[in-house]
Amino acid sequence: MDYDIRFKPAFATLFLTLQPGETIVAESGAMVSMDTGLTMTTTFDWRGILRAFFGGESAFLNHFKNTSTKSQTIVIAPSNIGDLICVDIDDRGLCLQGGGFIACTPGVNLGLEWAGWSSFFGGEGLFRLKLTGKGKAFIGCYGGISEQQIPGTFVVDTGHLVAYYPGTKIKIKFAGSFIGSIKSGEGLVMELSGTGKIYLQSRSVDGLVNFLRPKCR
Helix, strand or coil, X not given: CEEEEECCCCECEEEEEECCCCEEEEECCCEEEECCCEEEEEECCHHHHHHHHHCCCCCCEEEEEECCCCCEEEEECCCXXXXXXXXXXXXXXXXXXXXXXXXXXXXXXXXXXXXXXXXXXXXXXXXXXXXXECEEEEEEEEECEEEEECCEEEEEEXXXXXXXXXXXXXXXXXXXXHHHHHHHCCCEEEXXXXXXXXXXXXXXXXXXXXXXXXXXX
16 A cells, blocks of 8 residues: 655645555545446444444544555545644554544554543543554544653643553643633643644634634624
8 A cells, every 4th residue: 555645734635556456444425436357345233323323423434445456646625724644553552632533454443432521521522433454544633743752741732632652641731820721711721741742733723613613793
């Protein structure tokens, strides 16, 4: 399988070339176009219901398989405006924000992990999508994606954490003093502790909503 991510970072789009017999799994509605040598099947099970209810993902997954005798191309894009990257999934797994999953190779499994009350009060929800197994996963977000190695502890504004590795601890606190946090407009932030890598998005959906709300009146 070969891939190329084009139109980064605002309109990132995934171009995948599948060899005969290869398969890619994608979220429902992500396909933009595909060659006629690809066949699509859709799966749905109880795990899909849990992902939809708790993880902010679609309950359905589409499997695109190259059933021809030559290479075939499929174009996949996230529903939101933003960036897209490829991450190698290994034994550590990867926790992902709701709506962040775009596609993966068949060896990657999609499940849920309890994120904790700190994540909930930080606006990230009680559960996180968890990718396990081995293979490649394509994740997306609103805004550009950046990588950051946690140097013991690291502070992230709520709404900007895209993905992190299990074992990373999240603590919600005020950006400064109670009054200072309110006056500064920063409010609550997440203090992450650990030694792993995290993925951040340069914009937050809540920020976009707050920007548009006065203009829609």
